[in-house]
Amino acid sequence: MGFIFERAALVGVGMVGGSLGRAMLGRGLVKDVVGIDPASADKALELGAVTETAATLKEGVAHADLVVLAAPVMAVLELLPQLASLLKGGAVVTDVSSTKAMVMDKAAEVLPGSVTFVGGHPMAGSEKDGVEALDENLFENAVYVLTYGAGDSQGDRVATLVEKLGAVPVKMDAGQHDRVVASVSHLPHMAASALAETVAANDEDRERIMTLAASGFRDTTRVAMGSPQMWRDICLTNQEHITDLMDTYIKELTEVRDLVASGDGTGLLEHFERARDFRRQVPGRGKGILPTVYNLFVYVPDKTGVIGEVAGLLGDAGINIAEIELLRVREEEGGPLRLGFITEDSLRLAEGVLKKHGYRTELQEG
Numbered sequence: 511m512g513f514i515f516e517r518a519a520l521v522g523v524g525m526v527g528g529s530l531g532r533a534m535l536g537r538g539l540v541k542d543v544v545g546i547d548p549a550s551a552d553k554a555l556e557l558g559a560v561t562e563t564a565a566t567l568k569e570g571v572a573h574a575d576l577v578v579l580a581a582p583v584m585a586v587l588e589l590l591p592q593l594a595s596l597l598k599g600g601a602v603v604t605d606v607s608s609t610k611a612m613v614m615d616k617a618a619e620v621l622p623g624s625v626t627f628v629g630g631h632p633m634a635g636s637e638k639d640g641v642e643a644l645d646e647n648l649f650e651n652a653v654y655v656l657t658y659g660a661g662d663s664q665g666d667r668v669a670t671l672v673e674k675l676g677a678v679p680v681k682m683d684a685g686q687h688d689r690v691v692a693s694v695s696h697l698p699h700m701a702a703s704a705l706a707e708t709v710a711a712n713d714e715d716r717e718r719i720m721t722l723a724a725s726g727f728r729d730t731t732r733v734a735m736g737s738p739q740m741w742r743d744i745c746l747t748n749q750e751h752i753t754d755l756m757d758t759y760i761k762e763l764t765e766v767r768d769l770v771a772s773g774d775g776t777g778l779l780e781h782f783e784r785a786r787d788f789r790r791q792v793p794g795r796g797k798g799i800l801p802t803v804y805n806l807f808v809y810v811p812d813k814t815g816v817i818g819e820v821a822g823l824l825g826d827a828g829i830n831i832a833e834i835e836l837l838r839v840r841e842e843e844g845g846p847l848r849l850g851f852i853t854e855d856s857l858r859l860a861e862g863v864l865k866k867h868g869y870r871t872e873l874q875e876g
């Protein structure tokens with residue numbers, strides 16, 4: 511397969527940039543990747559996320575035919591004007607920023623007509639930051655939003671790159687993107703961080719809180735562990751949509767608070783039923799536009815190296831594991847390991863291999 515771009519420059523090589531660099535190189539989609547990031551370019555080179563580093567933007571982007579901006583959004587807004595006079599004619603510039611309207615406007619304002627800007631936002635990530643947290647499979651089966659005009663062949667070229675990364679490109683207008691992510695990504699972060707702060711304020715019970723915090727608290731606050739700088743920048747570049755939704759959320763919380771205060775059991779039941787109905791409709795994998803994952807549950811004992819052993823057996827048999835998750839482990843008892851496969855054939859093959867080696871397995875199409 512030929513390269514989609516010969517030479518890519520990554521400006522910002524943190525968790526997302528590093529994942530992208532490794533994924534593009536690993537899949538043979540680009541020939542070289544130059545990393546420009548004073549804080550992490552050397553580490554990125556060590557981790558194989560880039561093939562070379564550059565100390566300045568000028569040196570880094572001079573010969574690049576793809577430039578990916580993967581720094582926090584406010585930095586991206588500052589980088590765009592600096593890049594304008596440094597880019598090679600015909601270069602394609604894209605980003606991975608969590609907000610799109612301000613970035614698209616800035617790109618249109620400052621970039622020369624000889625280059626094309628294609629907005630990008632992979633809907634994949636985690637609460638971890640820094641290049642050490644890179645994951646070359648981050649984009650597999652993830653929705654990847656792209657913002658570009660109809661008939662823009664460079665936009666289609668970036669969409670091909672995204673597809674070859676294993677992601678699902680979804681074309682969307684910047685304003686619509688920002689409104690939707692404010693609901694499904696930014697408001698959840700505001701809620702999670704406020705929830706964490708509310709609980710943290712309870713000094714008296716602090717120790718017992720740490721002991722009792724189970725999956726409810728963990729599930730609803732995981733994202734509060736995300737990079738403060740990234741979330742500050744998201745808030746500063748999507749203010750209106752976030753504050754509108756927070757107003758609605760505060761109203762909703764007040765209504766629920768009043769139901770609790772007045773002991774309105776019927777009202778509470780109705781509230782929880784409506785919330786549950788909606789939450790149940792949010793598609794898991796295989797029900798929305800993302801491909802089905804075929805799940806195999808493997809019961810593993812609580813012993814060191816068991817996950818490596820299972821992965822090794824499947825790897826030796828040439829079977830690709832798309833997802834791996836350890837569900838519950840009780841000390842000395844072990845627990846189920848969920849393995850996700852993209853094809854039913856891989857699922858059946860994996861089942862055969864593991865059974866042959868004495869593992870108890872259970873199938874489920876998820």
Ligand SMILES: NC(=O)c1ccc[n+]([C@@H]2O[C@H](COP(=O)([O-])OP(=O)(O)OC[C@H]3O[C@@H](n4cnc5c(N)ncnc54)[C@H](O)[C@@H]3O)[C@@H](O)[C@H]2O)c1
Pocket residue numbers: 521522523524525526527546547548549550580581582583585589606607608609631632633634635636637638639640641737740744
């Ligand atoms: N973390 C996620 O889940 C996620 C998911 C999708 C998109 N994003 C977006 O991706 C971007 C990067 O996020 P991340 O999670 O990789 O953060 P990160 O903190 O891991 O990486 C950001 C990197 O940018 C570098 N940087 C900052 N300013 C720079 C500059 N002027 N020039 C060069 N490098 C610079 C930092 O040194 C750091 O290494 C952000 O815009 C974020 O909104 C994040």
Ligand SMILES: O=C(O)C(=O)C[C@]1(C(=O)O)C=C[C@@H](O)C=C1
Pocket residue numbers: 607608632633634635636637638694695696732733736
């Ligand atoms: O999974 C997480 O921890 C994330 O915060 C990822 C998440 C999201 O909200 O889904 C966060 C911001 C990015 O713009 C895209 C993805």
